[in-house]
Amino acid sequence: MASRLTITIRNLLLSVLAAGPIPKHVAFVMDGNRRYARSRRLEVKEGHWEGFNALKRVLEICLRLGIKCVTTYAFSIENFKRPKEEVDALMELAEQKLLELCQKGSLLDEHGVRLNVLGRTELFPQSLQNVIKQAEEMTRHNDRAILNLCMPYTSRDEISTAVEKTVQQALDSEYPVQWYVCEITEKTIEANLSTSLAGSPPLDILIRTSGVRRLSDFLLWQCCEDTQLHFTSTYWPDFGLFDFVPIILDYQAKVWKNGQVSVS
Template sequence: MKWLTDNLERFLIWVLSSGPLPRHVAFVMDGNRRYARQHQKRVFEGHSDGFMALRRVLRICMLLGVETVTVYAFSIENFKRSQEEVEALMSLAEDKLIELCEHGDLLDQYGVRLNVLGKRDLLPESVRAAAERAESLTRQNDKAMLNLCMPYTSREEMATALQSTVEEALASDVDLSSLSEKDVDKHLYTSQVGSPPVDILIRTSGVKRLSDFLLWQCCEDTQIQFTPTYWPDFGLRDMIPILLDYQRSMWSRQR
C-alpha cells in the first residue's frame, strides 16, 4: 500500500512539474491546537504533529523544485499564551531544530539551508544556541532554503529594516531624503538570506487573515490561498488545487 501511495505521489508531482511552479512558497501553519482538540490530544501533541506536517510539506516542495519555503513557526505575540504552552513550544523548537539538520535527514538529503528569522534575542538561550547550530550545520547546502520565522512579526521586521536603513545611511553620509523602498527591502530578514519574492502564501485552518506575516513581501504579486485543512493534516492533496490555480494564473499572464 505504501509503495502504491509513494508512486502515486511521485506521479502527481511529475504531472504538476510540467507546468510553471513557484520559486517561493510561504505557510501560516495554523490549526495545531484545534486539531489537537478535535483528536482528543494535548496541545503539545498538536504542535508535535504540526512539525511532522512541516517535514511532509517540505519534502513535497523539494520534489516539486521549490527553491524557498518560509513558515510562520512562532509569532512574537505567541509569548502571550500560557507559560506552559510557551515552554512546551520552546522545548519542541529546540529538539526539532537539531533533528531537522541531523546528518542524512531531510535538509541534508535535499541540500536545504536553514535560516531562523526574527527577533532572536527573545528566544531562550538554549533555543538560540540550537538555531545557531542548525544554521551552521546546513550552511553549505545550496539547492534550496527553509526559513523558520521565530519569533517573528512583519511589523517588527519592517521596523528593524527601517532602523538599519537609516543607520546605514547616516554612517555613509547619505541624504535620508534619497532613501527608497528598495533600501528598506534589502534589510528585510528574507532579503538578507537571499530569498526570492513570495509567489504563494498559504494559510491553513480556514482562518482568513495574514496575522502580521510577510506583509511587505506579499504586497505585490503574491497569490494568497486559504484552506480549511488544519496544518497537521495538510499535504499533497491540499497543495494540488493551490498549485493548479497558480499555474492557471501564470498561463493567463502569458496570453
C-alpha cells in the same frame, strides 16, 4: 505507512505537477495545531508535535516539486502571551527538532537546503538560541534551496527593523549625509528585510491553513504585490499533497493565462 500504490500515485502526481510552471517561493501560516489537538482530545503540545511532522511532509513535497524557497510562520512574537506551559512546550519542541531537521542524512542535507531562522531570536531562552546557531551553521554551505523559519517574528517588527537598518547604514556610510537628504525608498527597505537578507526570491504564494482568512502580521510587505493568497480549512497537521495540488494547479493556470515564463 503509505502503501506502495499510494507512493506510486504520489510520485506520479508530483512528476506531472513538476512539468509545469513551479513557484520559486511559497510561504505557509501553519495554523490549526491547537484546534487539531482539541478535536482529537489531545494535549496542545501534541498538536504542535504533529505540526512539526506536517512541516517535514510539506517541505519534502515542495522540494520534490522544485520549489526553491519555503518560508513558514513558526512562532509569532505575540505567541509569548500564550500560557507558559504551551510556550515552554514549543521551546522544547524547537530545541529537539531543529537539529534533527539539519543533521547529516536529513531532508535538508539530502536536498541541499539552507536553514534561516528569521526574527527576534534574542527573545528565546539561551539554550534555544544556541541550538538555532548550531542548526544554521550545519546547513550554511547548502545552496540548492532555502527554508526560512520565522520565529519569533511579526511583519511590523521586520519592517521597522529594516527601516532602522537603512537609516543606520546611511549614518555609518563613508560619506555621511544630513538627515534631511537621507533617502529611504521601497528598494532600500526591501533590501534590509529578513527574507531579502536571507537570499529569498520574491514571494509567489502564501497559504494559510485552518480556515482563518487573515495574514496575522506575516510577510505583509512581501505579499503586497503579485503574491497569490490561498486559505484552506484543513488544519496544519492534516495538510498534505492533496491540499497542495489545487493550489499549484491554480498557480500554473494563472501563469499560463498571463503568458509568463517560469524559470527553474
